Amino acid sequence: MYLYWELKYKSTTQLLLAAVLIIFIFKIVPMAYECFKGKTYIVTGAASGMGRAISIKLARQGANVGLVDLNNPDHVLAEIEQFGGKATSVSANVQHASEVDAAFKTVVEKFGRLDGAANMAGTVGSLKLGETKLAMEVLKDEDWDFLLATNLNGVKNAVRAELQLMSGSSSLVNAASVSGQLACPFNSPYGAGKFGVIGITKSVAQEVASKGIRINAVAP
Numbered sequence: 001m002y003l004y005w006e007l008k009y010k011s012t013t014q015l016l017l018a019a020v021l022i023i024f025i026f027k028i029v030p031m032a033y034e035c036f037k038g039k040t041y042i043v044t045g046a047a048s049g050m051g052r053a054i055s056i057k058l059a060r061q062g063a064n065v066g067l068v069d070l071n072n073p074d075h076v077l078a079e080i081e082q083f084g085g086k087a088t089s090v091s092a093n094v095q096h097a098s099e100v101d102a103a104f105k106t107v108v109e110k111f112g113r114l115d116g117a118a119n120m121a122g123t124v125g126s127l128k129l130g131e132t133k134l135a136m137e138v139l140k141d142e143d144w145d146f147l148l149a150t151n152l153n154g155v156k157n158a159v160r161a162e163l164q165l166m167s168g169s170s171s172l173v174n175a176a177s178v179s180g181q182l183a184c185p186f187n188s189p190y191g192a193g194k195f196g197v198i199g200i201t202k203s204v205a206q207e208v209a210s211k212g213i214r215i216n217a218v219a220p
């Protein structure tokens, strides 16, 4: 008798767990993927690395993607079109606000809306591992200016343009780095830029939260 109840109880629990798992796999997971369908996202730094990967992932999930990069991102556009995804590619230097504004406007004109963005464009410049040419006592102003113009001003230019184009609840993600949280010896301009990205992200998050806009930074 005890064995009978034990087995019955166990099998009911197992059946319930299996049902929950099936609902999760066939209902909840597809819903999470569907949330990008028909929406439009801008990705800066889309020509390579994480920007390219994010662009492809968004397009696979049904989003329209505005690919923006200093280097022409047409090869990523071709990859996306190959599997039937929707994207458009625009070359722009994130250092220059006018180029960013024009590029993002082109994306919104094509797809009619903007729902979010991943601002991934960034660089360590020409610095190679182990080099010390950006150590503070020998640091050239041009190297400082270049890294800050790309990694910090670039994010500012992108976020400002995006906020002007988005309406309603949206989400922005900025590329920071562990170098924006910890010391970055021999590349203080990179570290300063990434600390700045976290600073902008935290400040603007409080400015736009009431509009339903989320802004976060990732720190690889």
Ligand SMILES: NC(=O)c1ccc[n+]([C@@H]2O[C@H](COP(=O)([O-])OP(=O)(O)OC[C@H]3O[C@@H](n4cnc5c(N)ncnc54)[C@H](O)[C@@H]3O)[C@@H](O)[C@H]2O)c1
Pocket: 044, 045, 046, 047, 048, 049, 050, 051, 068, 069, 070, 071, 092, 093, 094, 095, 120, 121, 122, 123, 124, 150, 154, 175, 176, 177, 178, 219, 220
């Ligand atoms: N890869 C890592 O381990 C790592 C670690 C920490 C932070 N990050 C940050 O994540 C982001 C992406 O990194 P990644 O490894 O994919 O880099 P990546 O070099 O592969 O890609 C960066 C892209 O940004 C573009 N870009 C550079 N300067 C630009 C400019 N002025 N205007 C427009 N586009 C420009 C480049 O052409 C390139 O396509 C960067 O901001 C980087 O600093 C990367």
